[in-house]
Amino acid sequence: MEISNNSQALNQLQASIQPVRPQEPKYTDGEVYKASQGNIHRNGQGELAITPQGETNINNRQSDAAAQSAAETQANKDSQRESAVDVLARKSNQSQVEIYLAVATDGNYSPVENETASIIESLRDVQKQNNAVEAYATYQTNQNAPVNNLARGLAG
DSSP: OHHHHHHHHHHHHHHHOOOOOOOOOOOOHHHHHHHTTTSEEEOTTSOEEEOHHHHHHHHHHHHHHHHHHHHHHHHHHHHHHHHHHHHHHHHHHHHHHHHHHHHHTTOOOOOOOHHHHHHHHHHHHHHHHHHHHHHHHHHHHHHHHHHHHHHHHHHO
């Protein structure tokens, strides 16, 4: 009988215990705003939303990352261009020696390998791009100059 009494008492005890869910901490709107450094606030429905300043900060970080990536890419291209110029300089010195020896010995001069020609062509392409950028900058400056001169003339 003791066993049945104990099991009945255990069943009653288990039935009376209700699991307690932990409550989510409630933060005030000011605490949310302060913790996010002004990037997040609570909207009218109590949901978290990004502030206009937060959107600006995100956009700034994205543009900074893009600028850094572009700078790294440009540095890589510059490094490759520098290596190409070094190779070209070595080939040029080599070809000068070949020309000198060919003239000195009345022998035939052998042209430089195709690799040098492709390097020269790529450097010419880069020069064309640089000239186009410079021409566009000059164009923009000239386009703005008449407006500025006209404004000065009217003001004077």
